[in-house]
Amino acid sequence: MENLEPLIRHGLFDAKVPRYTSYPPANHFQNGVGHRNQLEWLSAVNEGEDVSVYIHIPFCKRLCWFCACRTQGTQTMRPVEAYVDILLKEIAAVMAHLPEGIAMGRLHLGGGTPTILTPQIMGKLLDAVFDAFTPSADFEFSVEIDPTEASPELLGTLVDYGMNRASIGVQDFDPKVQEAIGRLQSLEQTWDVVRYLRGRGVEAINLDLLYGLPFQTEESFRTTLDHVIAMDPDRLAIYGYAHVPWMSKRQVLIKEETLPDTMARFGLARIAHDVLTGKGFMPIGIDHFAKKTDSLYRADQNGGLRRNFQGYTDDPSATLIGFGASAISRFKGGYEQNAAATSAYQERVLESGLAGHKGYRMTATDDVVAAMIEELMCRFCFPTEQLQEQFPDHSAAIRQTAVSLMSQYPDVFCLTAGGLEMREETYALVRVVASYVDRFTAEGIAHAAAI
Ligand SMILES: C[S@@+](CC[C@H](N)C(=O)[O-])C[C@H]1O[C@@H](n2cnc3c(N)ncnc32)[C@H](O)[C@@H]1O
Ligand code: SF4
Numbered sequence: 001m002e003n004l005e006p007l008i009r010h011g012l013f014d015a016k017v018p019r020y021t022s023y024p025p026a027n028h029f030q031n032g033v034g035h036r037n038q039l040e041w042l043s044a045v046n047e048g049e050d051v052s053v054y055i056h057i058p059f060c061k062r063l064c065w066f067c068a069c070r071t072q073g074t075q076t077m078r079p080v081e082a083y084v085d086i087l088l089k090e091i092a093a094v095m096a097h098l099p100e101g102i103a104m105g106r107l108h109l110g111g112g113t114p115t116i117l118t119p120q121i122m123g124k125l126l127d128a129v130f131d132a133f134t135p136s137a138d139f140e141f142s143v144e145i146d147p148t149e150a151s152p153e154l155l156g157t158l159v160d161y162g163m164n165r166a167s168i169g170v171q172d173f174d175p176k177v178q179e180a181i182g183r184l185q186s187l188e189q190t191w192d193v194v195r196y197l198r199g200r201g202v203e204a205i206n207l208d209l210l211y212g213l214p215f216q217t218e219e220s221f222r223t224t225l226d227h228v229i230a231m232d233p234d235r236l237a238i239y240g241y242a243h244v245p246w247m248s249k250r251q252v253l254i255k256e257e258t259l260p261d262t263m264a265r266f267g268l269a270r271i272a273h274d275v276l277t278g279k280g281f282m283p284i285g286i287d288h289f290a291k292k293t294d295s296l297y298r299a300d301q302n303g304g305l306r307r308n309f310q311g312y313t314d315d316p317s318a319t320l321i322g323f324g325a326s327a328i329s330r331f332k333g334g335y336e337q338n339a340a341a342t343s344a345y346q347e348r349v350l351e352s353g354l355a356g357h358k359g360y361r362m363t364a365t366d367d368v369v370a371a372m373i374e375e376l377m378c379r380f381c382f383p384t385e386q387l388q389e390q391f392p393d394h395s396a397a398i399r400q401t402a403v404s405l406m407s408q409y410p411d412v413f414c415l416t417a418g419g420l421e422m423r424e425e426t427y428a429l430v431r432v433v434a435s436y437v438d439r440f441t442a443e444g445i446a447h448a449a450a451i
Helices: 005-009 035-044 078-097 117-132 152-160 175-180 185-199 218-230 251-253 262-278 293-301 342-352 364-379 384-390 392-408 425-450
Strands: 050-057 103-111 134-145 163-170 205-213 235-240 282-284 286-291 306-308 311-312 320-323 328-331 334-340 355-363 411-415 419-423
Touching: 005 425, 035 078, 035 328, 035 355, 050 078, 050 117, 050 175, 078 117, 078 320, 103 251, 117 152, 117 205, 134 152, 152 185, 152 205, 163 185, 185 205, 205 218, 205 262, 235 262, 262 282, 262 286, 282 293, 286 293, 293 311, 306 364, 320 334, 342 355, 364 384, 364 392, 364 425, 384 392, 392 411, 392 419, 392 425
Parallel strands: 050 103, 050 320, 103 134, 134 163, 163 205, 205 235
Antiparallel strands: 235 286, 282 286, 306 311, 320 328, 328 334, 334 355, 411 419
Protein backbone atom coordinates (compact mmCIF):
# COMPACT_ATOMS: atom_id res chain seq x y z
CA MET A 1 0.00 0.00 0.00
CA GLU A 2 1.30 3.46 -0.85
CA ASN A 3 2.13 6.08 1.79
CA LEU A 4 -1.21 7.50 2.89
CA GLU A 5 0.27 9.81 5.54
CA PRO A 6 0.22 13.03 3.42
CA LEU A 7 -3.35 12.30 2.31
CA ILE A 8 -4.44 11.76 5.91
CA ARG A 9 -2.58 14.85 7.16
CA HIS A 10 -4.17 17.09 4.53
CA GLY A 11 -7.64 15.91 5.49
CA LEU A 12 -8.60 13.61 2.59
CA PHE A 13 -10.50 11.26 4.86
CA ASP A 14 -12.36 13.91 6.89
CA ALA A 15 -12.88 16.77 4.46
CA LYS A 16 -16.36 17.66 3.25
CA VAL A 17 -15.61 19.63 0.12
CA PRO A 18 -17.56 20.46 -3.06
CA ARG A 19 -17.15 18.40 -6.23
CA TYR A 20 -16.53 21.67 -8.08
CA THR A 21 -18.57 20.77 -11.14
CA SER A 22 -19.02 24.54 -11.27
CA TYR A 23 -17.45 27.51 -9.54
CA PRO A 24 -19.10 28.70 -7.45
CA PRO A 25 -20.91 25.46 -6.56
CA ALA A 26 -24.68 25.50 -7.13
CA ASN A 27 -25.46 25.87 -3.39
CA HIS A 28 -24.11 29.45 -3.67
CA PHE A 29 -26.72 30.46 -6.23
CA GLN A 30 -29.10 33.09 -4.89
CA ASN A 31 -32.87 32.97 -4.95
CA GLY A 32 -34.85 35.32 -7.09
CA VAL A 33 -32.12 36.58 -9.41
CA GLY A 34 -32.18 33.84 -12.05
CA HIS A 35 -34.96 35.24 -14.21
CA ARG A 36 -33.56 38.79 -14.33
CA ASN A 37 -30.09 37.56 -15.30
CA GLN A 38 -31.47 35.05 -17.77
CA LEU A 39 -33.11 37.72 -19.95
CA GLU A 40 -29.94 39.78 -20.08
CA TRP A 41 -27.58 36.85 -20.71
CA LEU A 42 -29.69 35.16 -23.38
CA SER A 43 -29.72 38.37 -25.44
CA ALA A 44 -25.95 38.72 -24.93
CA VAL A 45 -25.10 35.37 -26.59
CA ASN A 46 -23.05 36.22 -29.68
CA GLU A 47 -24.63 35.80 -33.07
CA GLY A 48 -23.19 32.70 -34.77
CA GLU A 49 -21.91 31.26 -31.46
CA ASP A 50 -22.14 27.49 -30.85
CA VAL A 51 -24.01 26.68 -27.64
CA SER A 52 -24.56 23.45 -25.72
CA VAL A 53 -28.06 22.35 -24.80
CA TYR A 54 -29.07 20.32 -21.73
CA ILE A 55 -32.61 18.99 -21.24
CA HIS A 56 -33.66 17.63 -17.86
CA ILE A 57 -36.32 14.89 -17.65
CA PRO A 58 -37.21 14.60 -13.93
CA PHE A 59 -39.15 11.32 -14.06
CA CYS A 60 -38.37 7.67 -13.32
CA LYS A 61 -40.56 4.59 -13.11
CA ARG A 62 -38.54 3.34 -10.15
CA LEU A 63 -36.79 5.50 -7.59
CA CYS A 64 -33.44 3.95 -6.71
CA TRP A 65 -32.62 4.51 -3.04
CA PHE A 66 -29.06 5.72 -3.61
CA CYS A 67 -29.96 8.36 -6.18
CA ALA A 68 -29.34 12.03 -5.42
CA CYS A 69 -30.59 13.33 -8.77
CA ARG A 70 -33.59 15.68 -9.13
CA THR A 71 -36.33 13.27 -10.15
CA GLN A 72 -39.76 11.96 -9.18
CA GLY A 73 -41.55 8.66 -9.63
CA THR A 74 -44.38 8.11 -12.09
CA GLN A 75 -46.13 5.02 -13.38
CA THR A 76 -48.01 6.77 -16.18
CA MET A 77 -47.02 8.89 -19.14
CA ARG A 78 -49.58 11.63 -18.38
CA PRO A 79 -47.30 13.89 -16.27
CA VAL A 80 -44.40 13.21 -18.62
CA GLU A 81 -46.40 14.28 -21.65
CA ALA A 82 -47.63 17.42 -19.88
CA TYR A 83 -44.03 18.21 -18.88
CA VAL A 84 -42.76 17.85 -22.45
CA ASP A 85 -45.47 20.28 -23.61
CA ILE A 86 -44.10 22.82 -21.12
CA LEU A 87 -40.55 22.12 -22.33
CA LEU A 88 -41.67 23.03 -25.86
CA LYS A 89 -43.03 26.35 -24.54
CA GLU A 90 -39.78 27.04 -22.71
CA ILE A 91 -37.73 26.28 -25.83
CA ALA A 92 -39.89 28.71 -27.86
CA ALA A 93 -39.53 31.42 -25.18
CA VAL A 94 -35.75 31.04 -24.96
CA MET A 95 -35.46 31.19 -28.77
CA ALA A 96 -37.37 34.48 -28.77
CA HIS A 97 -34.57 36.01 -26.65
CA LEU A 98 -31.58 34.48 -28.45
CA PRO A 99 -30.02 36.15 -31.49
CA GLU A 100 -30.35 34.46 -34.89
CA GLY A 101 -27.99 31.79 -36.19
CA ILE A 102 -27.11 30.01 -32.94
CA ALA A 103 -25.73 26.52 -33.64
CA MET A 104 -25.83 23.59 -31.18
CA GLY A 105 -22.48 21.88 -30.57
CA ARG A 106 -23.77 19.48 -27.90
CA LEU A 107 -27.15 18.15 -26.87
CA HIS A 108 -27.43 16.14 -23.65
CA LEU A 109 -30.62 14.59 -22.30
CA GLY A 110 -30.31 13.86 -18.60
CA GLY A 111 -32.43 13.15 -15.59
CA GLY A 112 -34.07 11.33 -14.08
CA THR A 113 -34.60 8.95 -16.94
CA PRO A 114 -34.92 10.47 -20.43
CA THR A 115 -35.53 6.96 -21.83
CA ILE A 116 -38.87 6.86 -19.97
CA LEU A 117 -40.37 8.89 -22.87
CA THR A 118 -42.33 7.01 -25.55
CA PRO A 119 -40.89 7.23 -29.07
CA GLN A 120 -43.74 9.61 -30.02
CA ILE A 121 -43.13 12.01 -27.12
CA MET A 122 -39.36 11.85 -27.67
CA GLY A 123 -39.89 12.60 -31.38
CA LYS A 124 -42.02 15.64 -30.52
CA LEU A 125 -39.36 16.97 -28.13
CA LEU A 126 -36.46 16.39 -30.51
CA ASP A 127 -38.33 17.94 -33.46
CA ALA A 128 -38.70 21.11 -31.38
CA VAL A 129 -35.02 21.07 -30.35
CA PHE A 130 -33.75 20.58 -33.90
CA ASP A 131 -36.19 23.21 -35.25
CA ALA A 132 -34.78 25.66 -32.73
CA PHE A 133 -31.05 24.87 -33.03
CA THR A 134 -29.02 23.79 -36.05
CA PRO A 135 -26.43 21.15 -35.15
CA SER A 136 -22.81 22.23 -35.65
CA ALA A 137 -20.37 20.26 -37.82
CA ASP A 138 -18.93 18.33 -34.82
CA PHE A 139 -22.32 17.91 -33.11
CA GLU A 140 -22.48 15.41 -30.24
CA PHE A 141 -25.83 14.12 -28.97
CA SER A 142 -25.68 12.14 -25.72
CA VAL A 143 -28.40 10.58 -23.59
CA GLU A 144 -28.47 9.09 -20.06
CA ILE A 145 -29.89 5.59 -20.35
CA ASP A 146 -31.32 3.33 -17.64
CA PRO A 147 -31.08 -0.16 -19.22
CA THR A 148 -34.17 -1.33 -17.31
CA GLU A 149 -36.21 1.49 -18.83
CA ALA A 150 -35.08 1.72 -22.45
CA SER A 151 -37.12 -0.03 -25.13
CA PRO A 152 -35.46 -0.85 -28.47
CA GLU A 153 -38.10 1.38 -30.13
CA LEU A 154 -37.12 4.36 -28.00
CA LEU A 155 -33.39 3.71 -28.45
CA GLY A 156 -34.04 3.40 -32.20
CA THR A 157 -35.77 6.80 -32.19
CA LEU A 158 -32.78 8.38 -30.43
CA VAL A 159 -30.38 6.88 -32.97
CA ASP A 160 -32.60 8.08 -35.84
CA TYR A 161 -32.33 11.62 -34.45
CA GLY A 162 -28.55 11.37 -34.32
CA MET A 163 -27.69 10.21 -30.78
CA ASN A 164 -23.99 9.37 -31.03
CA ARG A 165 -23.04 8.94 -27.35
CA ALA A 166 -24.84 6.83 -24.76
CA SER A 167 -24.31 7.21 -21.04
CA ILE A 168 -25.51 4.01 -19.40
CA GLY A 169 -26.18 3.75 -15.66
CA VAL A 170 -24.77 0.57 -14.07
CA GLN A 171 -23.59 1.46 -10.51
CA ASP A 172 -22.76 -2.15 -9.49
CA PHE A 173 -23.60 -5.65 -10.72
CA ASP A 174 -23.43 -7.46 -7.37
CA PRO A 175 -26.95 -8.69 -6.44
CA LYS A 176 -26.45 -7.97 -2.72
CA VAL A 177 -25.32 -4.40 -3.46
CA GLN A 178 -28.14 -3.88 -5.96
CA GLU A 179 -30.71 -5.03 -3.41
CA ALA A 180 -29.27 -2.69 -0.76
CA ILE A 181 -29.49 0.34 -3.09
CA GLY A 182 -32.96 -0.47 -4.43
CA ARG A 183 -31.78 -0.90 -8.01
CA LEU A 184 -32.07 -4.31 -9.58
CA GLN A 185 -30.48 -4.47 -13.01
CA SER A 186 -29.30 -7.68 -14.62
CA LEU A 187 -26.17 -8.11 -16.66
CA GLU A 188 -28.35 -9.26 -19.56
CA GLN A 189 -30.47 -6.07 -19.52
CA THR A 190 -27.29 -4.01 -19.70
CA TRP A 191 -25.73 -6.17 -22.41
CA ASP A 192 -28.94 -5.93 -24.48
CA VAL A 193 -28.69 -2.13 -24.56
CA VAL A 194 -24.95 -2.15 -25.30
CA ARG A 195 -25.41 -4.68 -28.14
CA TYR A 196 -28.39 -2.85 -29.59
CA LEU A 197 -26.58 0.50 -29.64
CA ARG A 198 -23.43 -0.98 -31.17
CA GLY A 199 -25.59 -2.75 -33.77
CA ARG A 200 -27.09 0.63 -34.70
CA GLY A 201 -23.65 2.22 -35.04
CA VAL A 202 -23.43 4.13 -31.73
CA GLU A 203 -19.75 3.75 -31.05
CA ALA A 204 -19.33 6.07 -28.07
CA ILE A 205 -20.55 4.29 -24.96
CA ASN A 206 -20.05 5.47 -21.36
CA LEU A 207 -20.84 3.40 -18.32
CA ASP A 208 -21.41 4.88 -14.83
CA LEU A 209 -20.27 2.96 -11.74
CA LEU A 210 -20.30 3.96 -8.07
CA TYR A 211 -17.87 3.05 -5.32
CA GLY A 212 -18.72 3.34 -1.63
CA LEU A 213 -22.06 1.51 -1.93
CA PRO A 214 -23.44 -0.74 0.84
CA PHE A 215 -21.86 -4.20 1.05
CA GLN A 216 -19.34 -3.41 -1.69
CA THR A 217 -16.09 -5.29 -1.09
CA GLU A 218 -12.85 -5.19 -3.01
CA GLU A 219 -13.67 -8.62 -4.42
CA SER A 220 -17.25 -7.76 -5.46
CA PHE A 221 -16.10 -4.50 -7.04
CA ARG A 222 -13.41 -6.31 -9.05
CA THR A 223 -16.13 -8.60 -10.41
CA THR A 224 -18.27 -5.59 -11.40
CA LEU A 225 -15.24 -4.03 -13.08
CA ASP A 226 -14.60 -7.28 -15.01
CA HIS A 227 -18.20 -7.23 -16.26
CA VAL A 228 -18.05 -3.63 -17.45
CA ILE A 229 -14.65 -4.12 -19.09
CA ALA A 230 -16.14 -7.05 -21.05
CA MET A 231 -18.73 -4.58 -22.40
CA ASP A 232 -15.82 -2.63 -23.89
CA PRO A 233 -16.98 0.93 -23.06
CA ASP A 234 -15.17 3.95 -24.52
CA ARG A 235 -15.45 5.85 -21.30
CA LEU A 236 -16.25 5.12 -17.65
CA ALA A 237 -17.32 7.45 -14.86
CA ILE A 238 -16.54 5.96 -11.44
CA TYR A 239 -18.16 8.31 -8.94
CA GLY A 240 -17.89 8.10 -5.17
CA TYR A 241 -21.36 7.45 -3.75
CA ALA A 242 -22.57 10.64 -2.04
CA HIS A 243 -24.64 9.67 1.00
CA VAL A 244 -26.66 12.81 1.74
CA PRO A 245 -29.99 11.63 3.23
CA TRP A 246 -30.75 15.15 4.53
CA MET A 247 -30.91 16.28 0.88
CA SER A 248 -32.05 13.13 -0.85
CA LYS A 249 -34.71 11.68 1.44
CA ARG A 250 -34.92 8.24 -0.22
CA GLN A 251 -31.35 7.52 0.92
CA VAL A 252 -32.69 6.92 4.47
CA LEU A 253 -33.56 3.46 3.10
CA ILE A 254 -29.83 2.74 2.92
CA LYS A 255 -28.50 1.49 6.25
CA GLU A 256 -25.43 3.51 7.18
CA GLU A 257 -23.77 0.59 8.96
CA THR A 258 -23.61 -1.26 5.63
CA LEU A 259 -21.56 1.52 3.95
CA PRO A 260 -17.79 1.13 3.55
CA ASP A 261 -15.81 3.64 5.68
CA THR A 262 -13.71 6.37 4.05
CA MET A 263 -10.56 4.25 4.03
CA ALA A 264 -12.44 1.37 2.38
CA ARG A 265 -13.89 3.83 -0.17
CA PHE A 266 -10.37 4.96 -0.98
CA GLY A 267 -9.35 1.32 -1.45
CA LEU A 268 -12.25 0.77 -3.89
CA ALA A 269 -11.35 3.88 -5.90
CA ARG A 270 -7.75 2.65 -6.04
CA ILE A 271 -8.86 -0.75 -7.31
CA ALA A 272 -10.88 0.89 -10.09
CA HIS A 273 -7.84 2.95 -11.04
CA ASP A 274 -5.45 -0.02 -11.05
CA VAL A 275 -7.77 -2.44 -12.86
CA LEU A 276 -8.81 0.06 -15.54
CA THR A 277 -5.36 1.49 -16.24
CA GLY A 278 -4.14 -2.13 -16.40
CA LYS A 279 -6.63 -2.63 -19.23
CA GLY A 280 -5.44 0.40 -21.18
CA PHE A 281 -7.95 3.00 -19.95
CA MET A 282 -6.46 6.42 -19.29
CA PRO A 283 -7.42 8.21 -16.04
CA ILE A 284 -9.08 11.57 -16.69
CA GLY A 285 -9.47 14.04 -13.83
CA ILE A 286 -10.71 12.64 -10.53
CA ASP A 287 -13.27 10.07 -11.62
CA HIS A 288 -13.27 9.36 -15.37
CA PHE A 289 -11.41 6.80 -17.49
CA ALA A 290 -11.29 6.76 -21.26
CA LYS A 291 -9.83 4.76 -24.10
CA LYS A 292 -7.12 6.50 -26.09
CA THR A 293 -9.54 6.71 -29.02
CA ASP A 294 -12.15 8.63 -26.96
CA SER A 295 -12.62 12.38 -27.43
CA LEU A 296 -12.23 13.00 -23.67
CA TYR A 297 -8.73 11.54 -23.76
CA ARG A 298 -7.84 13.69 -26.78
CA ALA A 299 -9.14 16.77 -24.93
CA ASP A 300 -7.09 15.78 -21.88
CA GLN A 301 -3.99 15.56 -24.07
CA ASN A 302 -4.43 18.88 -25.86
CA GLY A 303 -5.47 20.97 -22.85
CA GLY A 304 -9.16 21.07 -23.82
CA LEU A 305 -10.57 19.15 -20.84
CA ARG A 306 -13.21 21.10 -18.90
CA ARG A 307 -15.40 20.62 -15.87
CA ASN A 308 -19.19 20.63 -16.23
CA PHE A 309 -22.30 19.43 -14.39
CA GLN A 310 -21.87 15.90 -15.77
CA GLY A 311 -18.28 15.79 -14.49
CA TYR A 312 -15.77 16.24 -17.30
CA THR A 313 -16.27 17.30 -20.89
CA ASP A 314 -14.42 18.23 -24.06
CA ASP A 315 -17.16 20.76 -24.86
CA PRO A 316 -15.50 24.07 -25.78
CA SER A 317 -18.73 26.19 -25.70
CA ALA A 318 -18.84 29.14 -23.33
CA THR A 319 -22.64 28.94 -23.19
CA LEU A 320 -24.76 26.06 -21.95
CA ILE A 321 -28.53 26.46 -22.09
CA GLY A 322 -30.46 24.22 -19.69
CA PHE A 323 -34.15 23.41 -20.21
CA GLY A 324 -36.49 21.77 -17.73
CA ALA A 325 -37.00 21.68 -13.98
CA SER A 326 -33.80 22.41 -11.99
CA ALA A 327 -31.70 22.71 -15.19
CA ILE A 328 -28.71 25.04 -14.90
CA SER A 329 -27.56 27.35 -17.69
CA ARG A 330 -24.05 28.72 -17.85
CA PHE A 331 -23.44 32.05 -19.57
CA LYS A 332 -20.31 34.16 -19.79
CA GLY A 333 -21.81 36.42 -17.09
CA GLY A 334 -22.82 33.66 -14.65
CA TYR A 335 -25.22 30.84 -13.85
CA GLU A 336 -28.98 30.61 -13.93
CA GLN A 337 -31.00 27.70 -12.53
CA ASN A 338 -34.61 26.93 -13.34
CA ALA A 339 -37.10 26.35 -10.53
CA ALA A 340 -36.34 22.89 -9.12
CA ALA A 341 -39.80 21.49 -8.33
CA THR A 342 -41.59 20.32 -11.47
CA SER A 343 -44.79 22.17 -10.49
CA ALA A 344 -42.96 25.46 -9.80
CA TYR A 345 -41.07 25.08 -13.09
CA GLN A 346 -44.28 24.52 -15.01
CA GLU A 347 -45.98 27.52 -13.35
CA ARG A 348 -43.08 29.80 -14.24
CA VAL A 349 -43.04 28.76 -17.88
CA LEU A 350 -46.80 29.22 -18.15
CA GLU A 351 -46.49 32.68 -16.55
CA SER A 352 -43.57 34.12 -18.46
CA GLY A 353 -42.09 31.50 -20.80
CA LEU A 354 -38.81 31.37 -18.86
CA ALA A 355 -38.24 29.43 -15.65
CA GLY A 356 -35.09 31.07 -14.21
CA HIS A 357 -35.23 31.15 -10.42
CA LYS A 358 -31.82 31.02 -8.76
CA GLY A 359 -28.67 32.49 -10.17
CA TYR A 360 -25.20 33.79 -9.68
CA ARG A 361 -23.56 36.77 -11.38
CA MET A 362 -19.82 36.20 -11.69
CA THR A 363 -17.54 38.95 -10.40
CA ALA A 364 -14.05 39.52 -11.83
CA THR A 365 -12.70 37.70 -8.74
CA ASP A 366 -14.99 34.73 -9.34
CA ASP A 367 -13.68 34.43 -12.92
CA VAL A 368 -10.12 34.15 -11.61
CA VAL A 369 -10.99 31.61 -8.91
CA ALA A 370 -13.07 29.59 -11.40
CA ALA A 371 -10.11 29.42 -13.82
CA MET A 372 -7.73 28.36 -11.00
CA ILE A 373 -10.10 25.63 -9.83
CA GLU A 374 -10.76 24.35 -13.36
CA GLU A 375 -6.99 24.04 -13.90
CA LEU A 376 -6.64 22.07 -10.66
CA MET A 377 -9.66 19.80 -11.26
CA CYS A 378 -8.80 19.10 -14.93
CA ARG A 379 -5.01 19.22 -15.06
CA PHE A 380 -3.87 18.96 -11.40
CA CYS A 381 -1.78 22.08 -11.82
CA PHE A 382 -1.64 25.76 -10.95
CA PRO A 383 -0.20 27.46 -14.08
CA THR A 384 0.81 30.75 -12.43
CA GLU A 385 2.18 32.47 -15.55
CA GLN A 386 -0.69 31.41 -17.81
CA LEU A 387 -3.24 32.65 -15.25
CA GLN A 388 -1.37 35.95 -14.87
CA GLU A 389 -1.45 36.46 -18.64
CA GLN A 390 -5.16 35.63 -18.69
CA PHE A 391 -5.99 37.93 -15.75
CA PRO A 392 -3.33 40.69 -15.69
CA ASP A 393 -5.34 42.81 -13.20
CA HIS A 394 -5.07 39.98 -10.65
CA SER A 395 -1.44 39.12 -11.24
CA ALA A 396 -0.34 39.81 -7.64
CA ALA A 397 -3.18 37.77 -6.11
CA ILE A 398 -2.41 34.86 -8.44
CA ARG A 399 1.26 34.90 -7.43
CA GLN A 400 0.24 35.15 -3.77
CA THR A 401 -2.04 32.11 -4.18
CA ALA A 402 0.82 30.11 -5.74
CA VAL A 403 3.14 31.03 -2.83
CA SER A 404 0.47 30.13 -0.31
CA LEU A 405 -0.25 26.77 -2.03
CA MET A 406 3.43 25.88 -1.95
CA SER A 407 3.73 26.67 1.76
CA GLN A 408 0.45 24.98 2.71
CA TYR A 409 1.07 21.87 0.57
CA PRO A 410 4.88 21.52 0.15
CA ASP A 411 4.59 17.73 -0.23
CA VAL A 412 1.75 17.96 -2.76
CA PHE A 413 3.11 20.44 -5.31
CA CYS A 414 6.36 20.65 -7.22
CA LEU A 415 7.62 23.69 -9.09
CA THR A 416 7.50 23.70 -12.89
CA ALA A 417 8.67 26.28 -15.45
CA GLY A 418 5.37 28.19 -15.44
CA GLY A 419 3.83 27.35 -12.08
CA LEU A 420 3.01 24.39 -9.84
CA GLU A 421 2.05 20.79 -10.50
CA MET A 422 0.52 18.26 -8.13
CA ARG A 423 2.48 15.06 -7.56
CA GLU A 424 0.56 12.15 -9.05
CA GLU A 425 0.34 10.25 -5.75
CA THR A 426 -1.55 13.21 -4.24
CA TYR A 427 -4.16 13.67 -7.00
CA ALA A 428 -6.87 12.38 -4.66
CA LEU A 429 -6.41 15.61 -2.66
CA VAL A 430 -7.38 17.88 -5.53
CA ARG A 431 -10.82 18.85 -4.18
CA VAL A 432 -9.28 19.67 -0.79
CA VAL A 433 -6.69 21.86 -2.53
CA ALA A 434 -9.39 23.48 -4.70
CA SER A 435 -11.40 24.38 -1.60
CA TYR A 436 -8.26 25.97 -0.08
CA VAL A 437 -7.80 28.09 -3.25
CA ASP A 438 -11.49 28.93 -3.15
CA ARG A 439 -11.24 30.35 0.39
CA PHE A 440 -7.74 31.81 0.16
CA THR A 441 -8.08 33.62 -3.15
CA ALA A 442 -11.65 34.77 -2.88
CA GLU A 443 -10.96 36.22 0.56
CA GLY A 444 -7.50 37.49 -0.43
CA ILE A 445 -8.71 39.39 -3.48
CA ALA A 446 -11.76 40.72 -1.68
CA HIS A 447 -9.46 41.98 1.08
CA ALA A 448 -7.02 43.56 -1.37
CA ALA A 449 -9.85 45.29 -3.17
CA ALA A 450 -11.20 46.72 0.09
CA ILE A 451 -7.97 48.56 1.02
C1 LIG B 1 -29.11 11.11 -13.19
S1 LIG B 1 -28.49 9.56 -13.01
C2 LIG B 1 -29.38 9.00 -14.41
C3 LIG B 1 -29.14 7.69 -14.88
C4 LIG B 1 -30.32 6.85 -15.31
N1 LIG B 1 -31.58 7.29 -14.83
C5 LIG B 1 -30.03 5.49 -14.74
O1 LIG B 1 -30.61 5.16 -13.74
O2 LIG B 1 -29.21 4.79 -15.32
C6 LIG B 1 -26.83 9.72 -13.57
C7 LIG B 1 -25.77 9.15 -12.68
O3 LIG B 1 -25.67 9.89 -11.48
C8 LIG B 1 -24.95 9.11 -10.54
N2 LIG B 1 -25.51 9.29 -9.19
C9 LIG B 1 -26.80 9.25 -8.82
N3 LIG B 1 -26.91 9.38 -7.47
C10 LIG B 1 -25.65 9.50 -6.97
C11 LIG B 1 -25.10 9.64 -5.66
N4 LIG B 1 -25.86 9.68 -4.58
N5 LIG B 1 -23.76 9.75 -5.55
C12 LIG B 1 -22.96 9.72 -6.64
N6 LIG B 1 -23.43 9.57 -7.91
C13 LIG B 1 -24.75 9.45 -8.07
C14 LIG B 1 -25.12 7.65 -10.98
O4 LIG B 1 -23.88 7.06 -11.29
C15 LIG B 1 -26.01 7.74 -12.21
O5 LIG B 1 -25.71 6.80 -13.20
S1 SF4 C 1 -30.53 6.27 -10.74
FE1 SF4 C 1 -31.68 6.75 -12.59
S2 SF4 C 1 -33.53 5.45 -12.47
FE2 SF4 C 1 -32.65 5.47 -10.44
S3 SF4 C 1 -33.75 7.13 -9.40
FE3 SF4 C 1 -31.83 8.00 -10.20
S4 SF4 C 1 -32.38 8.85 -12.13
FE4 SF4 C 1 -34.05 7.45 -11.56
